[in-house]
Amino acid sequence: MTKGTGVRLERLTKRFGRVVAVRELSLEVAPGELVAFLGPSGCGKTTTLLMIAGIYRPTAGHVYFGDRRVDPLHPRDRDVGMVFQSYALYPHLNLFENIAFPLRLKRVPADQVRRRVRETAELLGIGGILERRPAQVSGGQQQRAALARALVKEPQVLLLDEPLSNLDAQIRLSARAEIRRLQRELGVTAILVTHDQAEALAMADRVAVFSMGELQQYAPPDELYHRPKNTFVAGFVGSPPMNLIEGEFTGDGFRAGGLRLALPKAPTGRGWLGVRPEHLGLGPEGLPARVLVVEPLGREAIVIVELSGHRLQVLVPEDEKPAPDAEVRIAFPTGALHYFDAKGRRIGPE
Amino acid sequence: MRRYLTPLLFLSPASALILLFFFTPVVATLLLSFTDLSTTTFRHPSWVGLANYQDLLTDPFLKKILANTAKYVGLTLAFNVGMGLLLALLTSLVPENWGDPFRALWLLPRILPPVVYVFIWQGLLAEAPMGLVSDLLGVSKNWLVEAPWTAVILANGFVGASFGMLIFTSAIRAIPRELFYAAAVDGATTGQTIRRVVIPMLAWPILFVTAYQTLSLLTSFEYILLLTDGGPGFYGTEVWSLHAYHLALSNYFGNVEFGLGAAMAAVLVVIGVIVSLFYLKIFNFRALVTEPKIEV
Amino acid sequence: MALLPRNWPLWLLLLVLITLPIGAGILWLVLTALYNQVHGLIPVGRLAPQHWRFLFEGSVGGRPSIWVALKNSLFFAGTVAVLEVLIASMAAYAISRMKFPLRTPYLGMILTLHAFPAVSLLIAIYYILRVLGLFDTLVGVILVKASLDLPLGIWLMKGFFDQLSWDMEMAALVDGASRWTVFWRVALPLVRPGILALGTFALLSAWGEFILPFTFIVSAKSWTLALYMQSFMKEAFVDYGLMAAVGLFYALPVFLLFLFGQRYLLNIYSGGVKG
Numbered sequence: 011m012t013k014g015t016g017v018r019l020e021r022l023t024k025r026f027g028r029v030v031a032v033r034e035l036s037l038e039v040a041p042g043e044l045v046a047f048l049g050p051s052g053c054g055k056t057t058t059l060l061m062i063a064g065i066y067r068p069t070a071g072h073v074y075f076g077d078r079r080v081d082p083l084h085p086r087d088r089d090v091g092m093v094f095q096s097y098a099l100y101p102h103l104n105l106f107e108n109i110a111f112p113l114r115l116k117r118v119p120a121d122q123v124r125r126r127v128r129e130t131a132e133l134l135g136i137g138g139i140l141e142r143r144p145a146q147v148s149g150g151q152q153q154r155a156a157l158a159r160a161l162v163k164e165p166q167v168l169l170l171d172e173p174l175s176n177l178d179a180q181i182r183l184s185a186r187a188e189i190r191r192l193q194r195e196l197g198v199t200a201i202l203v204t205h206d207q208a209e210a211l212a213m214a215d216r217v218a219v220f221s222m223g224e225l226q227q228y229a230p231p232d233e234l235y236h237r238p239k240n241t242f243v244a245g246f247v248g249s250p251p252m253n254l255i256e257g258e259f260t261g262d263g264f265r266a267g268g269l270r271l272a273l274p275k276a277p278t279g280r281g282w283l284g285v286r287p288e289h290l291g292l293g294p295e296g297l298p299a300r301v302l303v304v305e306p307l308g309r310e311a312i313v314i315v316e317l318s319g320h321r322l323q324v325l326v327p328e329d330e331k332p333a334p335d336a337e338v339r340i341a342f343p344t345g346a347l348h349y350f351d352a353k354g355r356r357i358g359p360e
Numbered sequence: 361m362r363r364y365l366t367p368l369l370f371l372s373p374a375s376a377l378i379l380l381f382f383f384t385p386v387v388a389t390l391l392l393s394f395t396d397l398s399t400t401t402f403r404h405p406s407w408v409g410l411a412n413y414q415d416l417l418t419d420p421f422l423k424k425i426l427a428n429t430a431k432y433v434g435l436t437l438a439f440n441v442g443m444g445l446l447l448a449l450l451t452s453l454v455p456e457n458w459g460d461p462f463r464a465l466w467l468l469p470r471i472l473p474p475v476v477y478v479f480i481w482q483g484l485l486a487e488a489p490m491g492l493v494s495d496l497l498g499v500s501k502n503w504l505v506e507a508p509w510t511a512v513i514l515a516n517g518f519v520g521a522s523f524g525m526l527i528f529t530s531a532i533r534a535i536p537r538e539l540f541y542a543a544a545v546d547g548a549t550t551g552q553t554i555r556r557v558v559i560p561m562l563a564w565p566i567l568f569v570t571a572y573q574t575l576s577l578l579t580s581f582e583y584i585l586l587l588t589d590g591g592p593g594f595y596g597t598e599v600w601s602l603h604a605y606h607l608a609l610s611n612y613f614g615n616v617e618f619g620l621g622a623a624m625a626a627v628l629v630v631i632g633v634i635v636s637l638f639y640l641k642i643f644n645f646r647a648l649v650t651e652p653k654i655e656v
Numbered sequence: 657m658a659l660l661p662r663n664w665p666l667w668l669l670l671l672v673l674i675t676l677p678i679g680a681g682i683l684w685l686v687l688t689a690l691y692n693q694v695h696g697l698i699p700v701g702r703l704a705p706q707h708w709r710f711l712f713e714g715s716v717g718g719r720p721s722i723w724v725a726l727k728n729s730l731f732f733a734g735t736v737a738v739l740e741v742l743i744a745s746m747a748a749y750a751i752s753r754m755k756f757p758l759r760t761p762y763l764g765m766i767l768t769l770h771a772f773p774a775v776s777l778l779i780a781i782y783y784i785l786r787v788l789g790l791f792d793t794l795v796g797v798i799l800v801k802a803s804l805d806l807p808l809g810i811w812l813m814k815g816f817f818d819q820l821s822w823d824m825e826m827a828a829l830v831d832g833a834s835r836w837t838v839f840w841r842v843a844l845p846l847v848r849p850g851i852l853a854l855g856t857f858a859l860l861s862a863w864g865e866f867i868l869p870f871t872f873i874v875s876a877k878s879w880t881l882a883l884y885m886q887s888f889m890k891e892a893f894v895d896y897g898l899m900a901a902v903g904l905f906y907a908l909p910v911f912l913l914f915l916f917g918q919r920y921l922l923n924i925y926s927g928g929v930k931g
């Protein structure tokens with residue numbers, strides 16, 4: 011398998027009038043890697059993708075594919091494939107002609123077009139419906155056709171803009187695995203845009219978390235989860251989100267209102283203490299708290315408790331869930347805490 | 361700059377034609393109106409300044425032509441808007457499968473070739489036994505000569521009414537159903553519903569149709585030219601735009617007074633430019649412009 | 657609509673009454689063309705094939721053959737429609753979908769010209785055509801006609817292009833198309849309703865066009881059907897039967913469209929066509 015090319019963004023900036031959609035973005039995607047751009051809606055993910063594709067011109071900064079600077083190039087000279095959130099199939103062409111479109115533009119001989127379209131369609135399991143128009147097939151099939159159209163010209167870089175967000179929950183999981191498998195098999199460099207952190211963590215080699223046009227953290231899923239760089243990432247990655255308590259670090263502990271925790275090697279100054287719901291323990295030991303709400307999720311349950319005036323979410327196994335209004339004890343795991351300074355930047359523990 | 365080559369390519373045929381047949385003629389009309397260009401001076405026109413405009417003002421027939429123009433524009437406009445409104449209301453008061461064919465029927469005068477359309481009027485207004493009107497009235501006369509203004513206004517009005525009809529119909533269709541239900545619940549009669557619900561919603565379309573048609577009637581003369589050619593007699597139905605055309609382009613009186621005709625046309629051109637720029641302003645067309653999302 | 661009074665047949669009757677003149681006019685044309693004589697609307701005498709002699713005789717009263725005029729009219733209307741659709745679509749596509757300096761003023765200019773009464777320019781256009789050597793040629797009149805209707809066409813087509821999905825156009829660019837290719841292979845096929853509407857409008861408008869050929873064409877060999885028919889009007893003795901037949905022949909495409917494409921016509925003309 012040929013590997014795709016690496017992608018490097020260098021201080022990429024895009025303004026629309028007053029709005030800064032993307033600010034000074036620098037990151038590198040290794041050849042054959044799948045990177046997810048993760049962030050809430052409107053944070054500049056699509057804009058970044060469209061600058062890589064060549065639809066938008068960067069206000070400043072550069073895009074490199076390998077060593078080649080591509081930002082002055084027309085999209086057709088960049089060798090990228092792209093899947094749009096709306097799939098953007100051509101409604102007046104049947105699926106075969108949709109998938110064949112990039113090849114026809116390259117004036118590939120007709121018999122080769124037929125072979126390659128068939129191959130790609132088979133790979134995606136839509137070989138049997140190529141005669142139909144987009145409007146006559148299901149959303150999942152449209153998504154596959156869009157993917158086939160992006161892959162048929164064997165691009166160096168594959169761009170996926172929320173390709174799964176319009177699918178039913180059931181197909182979405184299998185489509186995740188499918189895309190990941192294809193991408194590995196073909197060795198194409200891929201960038202996946204999503205606002206769904208579970209999708210990003212499940213599919214990507216590395217995840218770039220965006221907020222308001224700025225890159226927050228760029229790391230493998232593990233690191234994102236275990237060492238979030240700031241409170242935004244901490245709150246955005248993981249479900250239910252990390253508990254963040256604003257208070258004061260005292261060098262040997264943390265204080266927030268009535269809450270007092272002894273923490274050896276704690277920093278000093280105002281800041282945030284973070285702890286994931288799944289790391290909080292409900293048991294005989296710990297600080298006394300009162301249960302406010304219990305939300306069963308099936309195998310687990312989210313318990314919302316009040317602890318010295320702070321609301322915390324605790325994730326417990328279903329069979330250990332307490333009753334509402336019960337008095338419980340919360341144990342803080344000293345090994346799984348996160349410290350952030352007053353501006354939200356991670357300051358420990360190392 | 362290379363990135364603007366593509367839009368330039370797409371725009372150049374249209375721009376060339378617009379430049380050639382809109383902008384140049386506007387300038388040319390103004391320039392010609394300052395010359396004494398005519399059949400006799402076609403090769404060597406000379407600059408005469410405002411002489412043509414002075415001629416216009418001192419023309420003994422100016423009053424007659426102005427009066428004709430006012431009559432033509434005013435009455436035709438009234439017919440167009442009134443009939444358009446009546447048709448829109450009537451076709452909305454009957455079931456749709458009746459209303460639509462009638463609307464289509466009223467489109468016919470507009471889409472029939474003007475020559476054929478005018479010929480039909482001439483036939484209907486002719487002496488008996490041909491003329492239907494003579495037949496019905498029992499008086500055999502050429503009604504085109506007897507009542508030229510009625511003919512001119514009706515012939516133009518039957519063409520123009522459909523414009524208002526279509527616009528008013530769209531406006532009526534855009535009225536929320538709830539308003540009609542509310543009126544019905546309040547026990548309003550059809551007449552009251554029309555007065556209180558429909559007509560108020562048509563204020564803006566009526567203004568639009570009136571404004572639009574005033575300008576186009578002021579400058580149009582095709583149907584009059586075919587129907588009476590400004591007659592009968594001396595300037596019976598000659599209006600401003602037709603007179604300009606006659607002066608400049610028809611060798612009816614032998615000598616074509618191009619410069620003088622251009623001066624008359626220039627008045628219309630200036631009015632046209634001002635009024636259409638004014639429309640642009642009240643139209644608030646900027647709301648219709650969205651930024652393109654592709655930058656290649 | 658929600659305004660259907662119980663006594664609607666009365667309103668229908670009124671509608672019929674005010675529409676009678678149109679019906680009477682059409683009926684008069686048809687009967688006069690077909691019968692020897694018509695008193696009012698009552699045919700008298702037999703069918704009159706001699707009214708249709710213009711179809712078979714080479715020329716009537718020294719006029720060119722009607723087939724020449726027909727050929728000219730077809731060429732005139734067809735070329736005008738093709739030019740107008742093509743040129744208006746290209747410009748509308750650029751205005752709707754491309755960034756370039758002065759884009760908004762350009763659109764404003766188109767809208768202004770759309771309202772501007774172009775007939776007031778005839779005198780100057782006459783002069784321009786003479787200067788260009790296009791006076792008394794069909795090509796000249798075609799260019800003038802296509803140009804004068806262009807603002808309307810651009811405005812109409814822009815509305816259609818505005819509705820195309822941006823994602824789809826972006827996809828085509830990523831797939832390797834240039835804007836030119838996108839225009840031809842993606843955008844144009846998808847605005848077919850607009851092309852049909854503008855094409856029909858342009859065909860009808862050019863087919864009936866009188867004042868432009870009348871002003872800019874002299875030679876009988878370049879006559880369109882409008883001029884051919886009008887030439888009978890100037891005669892001292894009016895042969896109503898013959899003229900009605902010519903008129904019916906000339907207006908036949910319009911009647912056919914009216915009979916078989918009413919809904920379609922209404923849609924086109926409701927879309928904001930000039931009055």
Ligand SMILES: Nc1ncnc2c1ncn2[C@@H]1O[C@H](COP(=O)(O)OP(=O)(O)O)[C@@H](O)[C@H]1O
Pocket residue numbers: 026029030031049050051052053054055056057058651652653
């Ligand atoms: N073509 C455009 N014109 C103006 N503003 C835009 C355009 N595209 C995106 N934006 C703005 O840029 C910001 C980022 O948008 P986008 O990249 O689409 O976000 P995301 O894909 O992360 O949801 C938003 O504020 C959006 O309104």
Ligand SMILES: [Mg+2]
Pocket residue numbers: 052055056057
């Ligand atoms: Mg997006």
